[in-house]
Amino acid sequence: MTIGLPPYAEILRVSVEAEDGAPPVLLMPFADDVLGRPGFLHGGAISGLLEMAAIAALQHALEAEGGGRIKPVNVTVDFMRGGRDKPTRAAGVVTRLGTRVANVEATAWQDERDKPIAAARMNYLIVRD
Template sequence: MKLPPYADVLKAEVERDADGAPILVMPFHDDVVGRPGFLQGGAISGLLEVAAIAALQYALEGEGDNEGGDEGGGAARIKPINVTIDFMRGGRDKTTYASGTITRLGNRVANVVATAWQDDPAKPISAARMNYLIVRD
């Protein structure tokens, strides 16, 4: 899975859960700090966005397999329509994880919920609801 250049700024990398779905992992470092000792909201939002797009790419790849596509799918473009982010807890000086869950993948629009957590997935530091336009070739 190829991440955009902005993911390198965040130092975010992709791991896989037991089912092969992508989980983004971001270390705490100087370039993502807001107020001292805490993650900046924009860095958390950026990680959530990368996680949501990774989840969509993963789902679209699967779609391609089903259709027996010659390039294994993923021939759709993903364009953000809007994002609403809730910040629940401060992001501390530790590793942050994020993953996206697709609520609905339609022909034209995908609805995704992404959450970010540090110690415990049940205690998210932030969550975002996102709508994407899916442009299939």
């Protein structure tokens, strides 16, 4: 499966950690490009990673149903703790996949998946292929 991420993913150096048939996990290394205050990730970089994780999860789900194009409607991001100077992972979960609208949740974590640094909820319009 090929995940088409937005060009912003290249700036953040995001890579896809694909597992056999499972929704993808994205990895963003810590670098000067994602630095906020010294030693911490910038909130925009975290939000961008969450958005890309949601897109990857939705593309994965749509591919299983024949494909489609998506357009983001809105996003809500909750920051739970500061992202430190280490690699950050994120994954999305499609909570509703309708014929025209999808709801996706994404979480970002560093050391332990069950201790997220941020979470997002996104809604998308879908145009089926």
